[in-house]
Amino acid sequence: MPTWQQLRDVKLSEYTDAADGWGKVSSRANADKDRVDNGMFAKIHDTQKGEAASRAGGDVQQLSRNYQYLHTECGLIRTALNGLAAELAAPQKKLKQALEDAENLKFTVNADGTVTYPTQSSVLAPGNNTAHDGAPIPYLPGKAEGIGSADANKGKAEDIAQRIGDAVREAAEIDGRYAGVLRKLKAEPGLTVSDETLVDAAKDTKAMQDAAGKYADDDKIPHGKSPKENADWWNGLTQEQRDEYATLYPASVGSLDGLPSSVRDDANRMVFAETRAQIQTDLNKPAPNQYIPNPSGSYPAVVVSPEYREWQKNQETLKNQLKGIESIQARFDATGKEGLPEAYLLGYDKNGIGRAIIANGNPDTADHTAVYVPGTTTNLNDFDDNISRMTETWLETQKWAPGEKVSTITWFGYEAPHSIAPDAMQKGWAHDGSPKLLQFMDGLETVQGGADKSHTTIIGHSYGSTVVGDASNRGHLAADDIVAVGSPGMLTGKAEDLDVDKGHVWSEAAWNDVVPAGGKVAGLGGYTWGVETWNGIPFNAGYVQTVPSDELFGAHRMDVDTSGHSDYWTRDSESLKNQSKVVAGAYDKVNED
């Protein structure tokens, strides 16, 4: 516990200077992690085959994890030191004010914090007295003893003594709080970054949120605001403040639409790595006793314990969550493979059916951006296809946009219907999902710097296209082209009603894809007056329901050479090529009806 002299003399700038050093180490580690992932791992793991590559790959991944660990922990130490300095400034100021007041009154502040004052009274004999901080109840601390005293200086001295005492106690509380959290931020020896270490890092982050809550609190991060407001908040921060929020509140920062994708990626990967470690640790917990004696005492003699059932259920959940993590990790590891660009994790949540938003290539600087909205039964425990659909689209689009920057994004940011029937027969899932899609698209436009900065295509597959339709009905959809693939309907009757320029709605439906017809049964299409045609031949007229693959709907009906509901992104297929041509803006190359 510091004395009042130590509180007076402490050079708080030493803490902030030290914080700068830790901050440098943290930021450098963050940048170095990217260099390991993209400059080392991506180069050797795929270009080479054999034992050498897998060994080196393991070493390099360990290095990457070390940099991530340094980024997190040194960042927290930086925040602790800044928080300490910022909080100590208040009691130090309070103390200095009290000392100044004492000096002005010609009182002496003693080494133990008591205050010696000359008696000022017409009745008392002249001399010196000493005031201590703290006053007995029922008087007010430090003030009351002086009240009514014959000595006018008594109350003043007691007030000063009290303020000195308060300042020191406040400083001690702050010091103790930060010392405690700093001691937790000890580096593990060696080079291993174990799951336990990462789980601890997550706990450290939590502890720091509590300890430094007065200095940097989550409430200052915008929640439920527009991407523009999020961006304004971010742009108003110093670089150091940004780094602090990103390391202290990675989950909040990672989910903010309107922030730079590289910032969100860094923050989300921190959450991702720590979540993965937590899941692994939980999975490794031993099972409880499987059998217990039958409580009713009759046959059978033993029954499965409730604890065991619970454990079994948890294991199932954890294994499913791990599957999602592995799918995403596989994409990270694929960077460099076949020329695939770096990945950006723009959203991640393990809970329920999960959520993940993954970009191939930086969307902030992309000339062409594609956002893919998946459909019914999308679940993070079976996510490989949803990722590969956009890596395939990225690779194919490269061919139609030579020399231009492309970013393709898997946007699983909504609660997709869990089943075809009854869930996907309802519009509620779309109504819930579309505001999130609008917000994300708006965020993209914000980080890209405006609507004209990137040519943007939304690809809705299956029920995903229903979400896109609903989003378009609901508000301003920040997109230039819409592609509806295997669509059960877009809750609108005509392509021209969608929120893109005329002629920029595209459709793909395989002849044996049953979803478009099923969508009509469910009523996910839209209604319009018109004449329905098949290959141009009229067969029905009136107020009819349409889906995007109907001629009457008025979308460009692109050629499809794949079969069924799920193969529109097969490599080298006409189906994939046509979508990619739209993404590349090579409209005249599209083959259509």
Next chain:
Amino acid sequence: MALNAKWQEIIGEQPAAMSLAGLPAPEGGGGGDLKADVGPWHSAGNTAGELRTSTSNSVTDLDTANEGVTGSTAGFDSSAALTEILGTWKTRVSAVRDECGRLEGALKAAGRDFGEREEDTRQKVAAEGARQSGPSDQPGQKKEG
């Protein structure tokens, strides 16, 4: 090695020895599957070298940034705590720096063993020959390093 094996198990990578230094020489036991072509190993090795320098700066930063803290903040337990953890981080960051150095050597050596150097030299000689035989530069020569 035990720690590395544990790490592997935790991360779920296929088990693999962590030391490139222990690699069999390619002529000894590389096998037909070992397809190590030009460039990437050297390039990755170079990156490791740059990271060694960068991480070395971090070791220095930790030293200079925390210099003088103890003397100017006497009586504060946080300063004592900082001193306690500083040592552990210097050890850690130094270990990472050394690992970069080791990887730089190991990756380049592996590349050399796989004939990257020879291939590189061969390309340079070829490019040099082309340059001498024609007035125009050869923009097509690809340097993978």
